[in-house]
Amino acid sequence: MPSRPMIGYAHVTKSFGPLKAVDDLSLDIAEGEFVAIVGGSGSGKTTLLRLANRLIEADGGTITVEGEDVQNVDPVALRRRIGYVFQSGGLFPHLSVADNIGITPKLLDVPAADITARVDELLELVQLDRTAHRDRLPEALSGGQRQRVGVARALAARPRIVLMDEPFGALDPLTRDALSEDFRELHRKLGLTTVMITHDMTEAILLADRIAVMRSGKLLAQGTPAELSNSSDGYVLELLRTPRRQVERLNALLPRSGAA
Amino acid sequence: MSFFTDPRWDEALSHLADYLGNHVQVSLAALALGLAVSLPLAILTRNRPAPRALLLALASIVQTVPGLALLALFYPLLLFAASVALAWFGVSFSAFGFLPAMLALALYSMLPVLRNGITGLNGIDPALIEAAKGVGMTARQSLIMVELPLALPVMMAGIRTAAVWVIGTATLSTPIGQTSLGNYIFAGLQTQNWVFVLFGCFASALLALAVDQLLGLIESGLRHRSRPHTALGGIGIAALVIATLVPTMGRSSQSYVVGAKTFAEQYVLSALLRDRLQAAGLSATARSGLGSSVIFEALKAGDIDLYVDYSGTLWANQLHRTDIKPRAELLAELKTTLANDNITLLGELGFENAYALVIPRKRAEALGIRTIADLAAHASTMSIAGDYEFFSRPEWAALQKAYGLSFSAQRQMQPDFMYAAVASGEVDVIAGYTSDGLIAKYDLVALDDPRHAIPPYDAILLLAPKRAGDERLQTALKPLLGKIDIATMREANLRASGNDANSSPDAVAKWLWGKVGGR
Numbered sequence: 001m002p003s004r005p006m007i008g009y010a011h012v013t014k015s016f017g018p019l020k021a022v023d024d025l026s027l028d029i030a031e032g033e034f035v036a037i038v039g040g041s042g043s044g045k046t047t048l049l050r051l052a053n054r055l056i057e058a059d060g061g062t063i064t065v066e067g068e069d070v071q072n073v074d075p076v077a078l079r080r081r082i083g084y085v086f087q088s089g090g091l092f093p094h095l096s097v098a099d100n101i102g103i104t105p106k107l108l109d110v111p112a113a114d115i116t117a118r119v120d121e122l123l124e125l126v127q128l129d130r131t132a133h134r135d136r137l138p139e140a141l142s143g144g145q146r147q148r149v150g151v152a153r154a155l156a157a158r159p160r161i162v163l164m165d166e167p168f169g170a171l172d173p174l175t176r177d178a179l180s181e182d183f184r185e186l187h188r189k190l191g192l193t194t195v196m197i198t199h200d201m202t203e204a205i206l207l208a209d210r211i212a213v214m215r216s217g218k219l220l221a222q223g224t225p226a227e228l229s230n231s232s233d234g235y236v237l238e239l240l241r242t243p244r245r246q247v248e249r250l251n252a253l254l255p256r257s258g259a260a
Numbered sequence: 261m262s263f264f265t266d267p268r269w270d271e272a273l274s275h276l277a278d279y280l281g282n283h284v285q286v287s288l289a290a291l292a293l294g295l296a297v298s299l300p301l302a303i304l305t306r307n308r309p310a311p312r313a314l315l316l317a318l319a320s321i322v323q324t325v326p327g328l329a330l331l332a333l334f335y336p337l338l339l340f341a342a343s344v345a346l347a348w349f350g351v352s353f354s355a356f357g358f359l360p361a362m363l364a365l366a367l368y369s370m371l372p373v374l375r376n377g378i379t380g381l382n383g384i385d386p387a388l389i390e391a392a393k394g395v396g397m398t399a400r401q402s403l404i405m406v407e408l409p410l411a412l413p414v415m416m417a418g419i420r421t422a423a424v425w426v427i428g429t430a431t432l433s434t435p436i437g438q439t440s441l442g443n444y445i446f447a448g449l450q451t452q453n454w455v456f457v458l459f460g461c462f463a464s465a466l467l468a469l470a471v472d473q474l475l476g477l478i479e480s481g482l483r484h485r486s487r488p489h490t491a492l493g494g495i496g497i498a499a500l501v502i503a504t505l506v507p508t509m510g511r512s513s514q515s516y517v518v519g520a521k522t523f524a525e526q527y528v529l530s531a532l533l534r535d536r537l538q539a540a541g542l543s544a545t546a547r548s549g550l551g552s553s554v555i556f557e558a559l560k561a562g563d564i565d566l567y568v569d570y571s572g573t574l575w576a577n578q579l580h581r582t583d584i585k586p587r588a589e590l591l592a593e594l595k596t597t598l599a600n601d602n603i604t605l606l607g608e609l610g611f612e613n614a615y616a617l618v619i620p621r622k623r624a625e626a627l628g629i630r631t632i633a634d635l636a637a638h639a640s641t642m643s644i645a646g647d648y649e650f651f652s653r654p655e656w657a658a659l660q661k662a663y664g665l666s667f668s669a670q671r672q673m674q675p676d677f678m679y680a681a682v683a684s685g686e687v688d689v690i691a692g693y694t695s696d697g698l699i700a701k702y703d704l705v706a707l708d709d710p711r712h713a714i715p716p717y718d719a720i721l722l723l724a725p726k727r728a729g730d731e732r733l734q735t736a737l738k739p740l741l742g743k744i745d746i747a748t749m750r751e752a753n754l755r756a757s758g759n760d761a762n763s764s765p766d767a768v769a770k771w772l773w774g775k776v777g778g779r
Contacts, residue, residue: 053394055390055393076396076397076398077396079395079396080395080396084394084395086387086390086391086394090387090390090391090394091391092388092391092392092405092406093388093410094406094409094410094485103395103397103405104395104396107395107396107397107401108396137485153395157396
C-alpha cells in the first residue's frame, strides 16, 4: 500500500441519533484503485461514501483526500474536484443534457466555449450521440442514457476521484453490463480513483480491484476477491456464495456455444 | 330604444381608457409589491417550519377580512401615518387613492403567493437538492439554479391566483379614491344605471379572465418546459399592460378634480361642476364614489380640488359639534372654521339636503303623524332603516334624545333602495334625504322636526386650500350659487334615479344647467 492514500478514513464515526451508521472505521484507498464497498441496506456504505466529499460530516476520526484533512478544505471546493455519480442519475430535470454535464465547470467559471467543447468530448467518451442528445431534457432519455449523462457530469471538471452511489442498480441487465464495462474502461484510461457502493457482490467482483465489506457500520473484511474468499467471516463467505452458486447453475443450464 | 343602442354604452365606453388604465396600474403595482414581499418570505422560511406556519396563519387571517373592509382600513391607517410623518419629518404624502389601494391589495395578494411558493420549494425531490450540493453548488447557487426553477410552475400558479384576486378586489378601491373599473359599478348602483353596472362587471371579469389565461399559458409553458408557450404568455401580458397603461400616461395632471360622494345627487352635481369648468375653458375631471370622510380629507390634502358638501355634515363630522345653531349662524361659523384649514366655502347652491324621517303619506294620515314627536308614540312597534352612516352620526343620537325615539329594529340600507323599502312596507320609517326625488315618486312625507334636533344641511361648494386664490375657478362657479332650489334638485334627483338614457349623471347635469342658468 502506498504511503499517501488518495482517500483515507482513520477511526471514523458517524451516528444518526442512536444509530451508529459508521463505527470506528479505517480504510485507505490508493491512487488508481477501483474499490467497491459492499453491504446490505443500513450497513452504512452510503454514509461512508458521502463522508468523503462532506455531503455528510463525520462525528469523529479523520478523513483525508489527496493527503489533506477534509475538515481543512472548503466543502464546496472539495465537491467540485470530486466526481459524484448519483443513484439513478440525479440529473436536473429542467436542464438539457449539455447543461447538466457542464454544470460543475460552469460553477468553476470555465469559459462557455470551453464548456461546450468539453461537453462534446464527454458525450463521445460515454458513447452518446452528440447531435441527438445534446439539447434533450433528461426526461427524454432512457435509464441507461441518463446514467451515461450522470457519469459524464461527474467527469466534467476532470476530477481525479469519482464516487459512485449504486450507479447501475436500477438498470436492465444488458444496459447494466455494457455501462459497467464502459466505465471500467474509462477508469483505466483516465487514471481515476473510483469508490463505488453496491449491494451486489457479483458486480463488485467483476468491476473492482478491491472489495470492502460493511455491516452495521463496521468494516468486516477487505481485499481482492481472491483474498476475500479466504476470509473466516461467515457473512463475507455468505456474500461470496451467491455469485459462486450463480456461476455453477449458469454453467449447468447454458450449453457452451462454439469453441473458445 | 333598444338595449344595445342605449347611449349609456357610449358614455361607459368613453371612460374605459381612464378606468381600465388606473385599474391595471394599481393592480400591477399591488401585485409587484405583494410578490416582492412574499417571494423572499417564502424562500427565507422554506426550511423553518415554525415561522412558516406563523406567516401562513397571518396571511390567512388577512384573507378572511373582506376586501372592502381591508381597503377601507388602510385609509385611516395611512392618514395617521401621514400626520405622524408630517409632524416628525416635515414630509407629507397622500393617504388617498393609489397608496392605500395598492397597499391593501398587495396584502391581499400575499396568501396565494406565499402558500404556493412554500409548497413549490418544499415539494422538490430531496435527491435533486442533494445532487445540487454534490456537483458543487453553494446553498445560494442551489436555490437559484435548481430549487427556484423547479418550484417556478407551482409559484406561477400562486401568482396567477393572486392576480385574479387583486384584479377583482381592485373594483372595491373606488370609495377610497382610487379610480378603477369599480367606478362603473359604484356609480351605476347609486344612480340605478344598470348599463354602467353591467359594463363594469364585464370589463373587470374580462380583464381577470384575460390575465388568468395569459398567466396560465406561462404556467403551462414552465411546467412543460416549453419556451414558446412561456414567451407567448409573457408577450401577451406585456402587450395587455402596455395597451391599458399607455392611454392614461401623459395625461395632464393640471386639470381640476371634482369630487363626488356615493349618491346620485353628488354624481349629478359633480358632473355639473365639471361641465361648468370645462365651459370656462378649464380642464376638469370628476372623481366619483368617494366615502363621506374620505372626500373631505382628500380636499384638505389637495387630492381633489372642489366638491359639494352639506353644512350639517361638516358641522357634526369635522367640527364635532352636537349643538344646533340657526342656519345663517351655523354657516358663518363653519366658514370661519374651514378657513383655518385654508378651505374656501365659496357659497350655498340654494337647496338643503337634510336627513329627515320619512314615512308613506297614507300611513302618516291614518295614524295622524305629522311630526317626529307624533312618531315617537308609535316608534316602539316600528322598524327604521338608514344609510350606512346614519346610525353612527350625532344627528341620530340627537334625534333619539330630543324625542325619546326607540324603534323595534334598525337596518342599514343602500340609500336608493330605502325609499322602495318604506313604500312597500318592508320597513316602517326611513332616514331619507329631503332633496331626494323619490319622496315624491313613492308618495312619502318627510316629518317635521319641531325641536330642531337635525341641523340645517345647506349644499355648499368647497374649494381645496391650493385653489383659495384661483379667480378663474371661482368665476366659473359663481353662476351656480343660490340658483338650485329644492324643487329643482328633487326633480333632478328623480330624473337621475330613472333607468333610461336620460338618467345618466351627465344627462341630468345638462338638464339641470338648462334649468338654472343655461339656455
